[in-house]
Every structure is written in C-alpha cells, then in structure tokens.
Amino acid sequence: MDLAHLNDRGLVLVGCGRMGGALLQGWLARGLAPKAVHVIDPKVPGWVAERGVSVEGPGPADPAVIVLAVKPQMMGDVLPSLSRSGGADRLVLSVAAGVTLAAYGRAFPGAPVVRAMPNTPAAIGQGITAIVGNDQAGAAALDMAESLMAAVGRVVRLTDESQMDAVTAVSGSGPAYVFHLIETLAAAGEAEGLPADLALDLARATVAGAGALAMHEDEDPAKLREAVTSPAGTTAAGLAHLMDPETGLAPLMRRTVAAAAARGRELGK
C-alpha cells in the first residue's frame, strides 16, 4: 500500500458496515494513519472514531481514493453526492455486487474505477478478492486497488468485467454456502443421535480442517476426496447420495451459483 500517498491525500470510505469495517481494520493494521481516513455512514460504529478516524466534517478535498462499500441498492442515492469529491485522478474503488464500471463511469466521468469482490473471511485477513478496472484504470490504479484489498487477504485480477457476476456467485457469496454446509452437516449428525453442541463442533472443525487441507500445496480436491473414500466403506455410502448426478450436490450447486450470478446481473441493471 502506498501509505505516503494515502496518508498525504486521504481516503474516503463510504459505508462502514461488515465489509467497509473489515477493510478499514485491515488498512489501519497495515499502518494507514487513522486521520487519513474519512468515513461516511449514517451510523458509524463507535470503534471508528475511538481509533482516531475522521467521521465528521467535509473530509479531504482531494482524496487519493474513494471506497464505496454501501449496498448496491443504495448506490443510486450515494453516487450523485460524491461525484464532485476530489479531482479526476482519484481512484474510485467499489466492493458492491452488480453495479457496473459503466455506472461508476457516469457518476465519475474520466476517473479510474476498480470493482472489487471480496468475501467475509476478510474480517480475519483471509478473504479472497477479485478486481477489474475500467479503461482509465492504469497500472498505478490497479496496483493501488490491489494493495488496499490485500490488507484483508489474497487478490486476483480478472481479465474482463463479464466474469464479475460469476465471481460474486462463487467467492463473494460462497462463505454463506459453506456456513450452510456446516449447519446442515451438524443437523444431520444430530439426527443420527449426537448432542447438538458436539455435532456442531465436529462439523465446524471438519470444514475448517478440510478447507486447510485443500489449500495445502494446492491439492486437487478430487484426489483429497478419493483419499477419504475406502472401497465399499462409509464415505462411499454417503457420497453415493451427495454425488448423485440428478439429486446430488453438483446440480444443486449449479442452480445455486446460477441464481446468485443472475441476481448480480439484475443488481447491475
């Protein structure tokens, strides 16, 4: 992160909820000066002012970056009031689902704009974010966006904005699918007679351990699955249901991701 540039010109964060708050914590942990950040939010969380972040007044006149972290449905209300904040060279970085680079381009004519799609493991520095910029976003703007998002985890660059709705449906929404997997695995354990707290403990630790193993040396998940599956054993009996081509997880996940991606496209209209 180019701390000197940001500390000098300032950064405006619009929306300090779950994602904006996680980003702010990541930036402050990386050494961004609290006074360099100006937060706009109708209900700024108490810890923000306590850390010395600016929450009152007009904010910096010529910020280096404006970060948009409000709901996509709020964007239409928020953008008109911001379009004259700062000069033409300030980076506009948005984490909102759906809203297109063209829409930001209309609100900030000529400005470098980067769309980013993080996910909630950002709250513990283990997010993954995909970024894509408009034609005005050159190497410096993309590097700045990447370094801001890297404060909360890994960053990958997309080759085309058209990939963003699928990314949102896979990694942006994906943590919710995984949390639901934990819920359903625990509930199934309970149905087999386990106490609720033990079932939840087992399910949570299994998903966390399996996730860590899947990341370990980039193991192929299919090989990891096969390593669990003894011929004619318990896992094979379970997977016969989970991998059923008609009723199993694959067609369900296909519908799940398709619905999320379709909603992203709707939000962008």
Ligand SMILES: NC(=O)C1=CN([C@@H]2O[C@H](COP(=O)(O)OP(=O)(O)OC[C@H]3O[C@@H](n4cnc5c(N)ncnc54)[C@H](OP(=O)(O)O)[C@@H]3O)[C@@H](O)[C@H]2O)C=CC1
């Ligand atoms: N949560 C997630 O997993 C992810 C979210 N995103 C994106 O991040 C964005 C924010 O989502 P999330 O953090 O979950 O939502 P939150 O509701 O937690 O945060 C949004 C914040 O914006 C505030 N707000 C509302 N109106 C305004 C306004 N006019 N000006 C400034 N701030 C305003 C809200 O205040 P109030 O609550 O008082 O209305 C709230 O504090 C969304 O666009 C979403 O698509 C992207 C990836 C993952």
Ligand SMILES: O=C(O)[C@@H]1CCC=N1
């Ligand atoms: O549900 C949503 O719309 C946002 C975007 C990805 C995760 N949460």
